[in-house]
Structures are given as C-alpha cells and as structure tokens.
Amino acid sequence: MNKSKNLYRDIFIGVSFVAGVFGFMSGEFIVSTMLFALASLTSNLDLDGRFRA
Numbered sequence: 001m002n003k004s005k006n007l008y009r010d011i012f013i014g015v016s017f018v019a020g021v022f023g024f025m026s027g028e029f030i031v032s033t034m035l036f037a038l039a040s041l042t043s044n045l046d047l048d049g050r051f052r053a
Contacts, residue, residue: 013043 020035 009042013039016042 016035016039020032020039023029023032023035
C-alpha cells in the first residue's frame, strides 16, 4: 500500500464530505447529495488495480 496515495484519497474524501455538509447547510441540496455520493463511492471502491479471482 502506498501511504501517500491513501493520504490523498483520505484528504479528497474529507474535503468532499465537508463541502457536502456546507452545501446542505446553505440549501444546495442537489449539490450536497452529489458530494455525499462522491465521498461514499470514493471511500468504498477499491481502485488500486489488483483484482482477485
């Protein structure tokens, strides 16, 4: 596992989640929903390229 890759991924997830919270508080519900979905997909998908059969 590459530590810097995981760090950048965690930072991206955190920023998109916080932006979603601020979007929800300001009334931008569609944008906040998209940001929450992006944070959820990014945190749950394994995109490192290794697949097990």
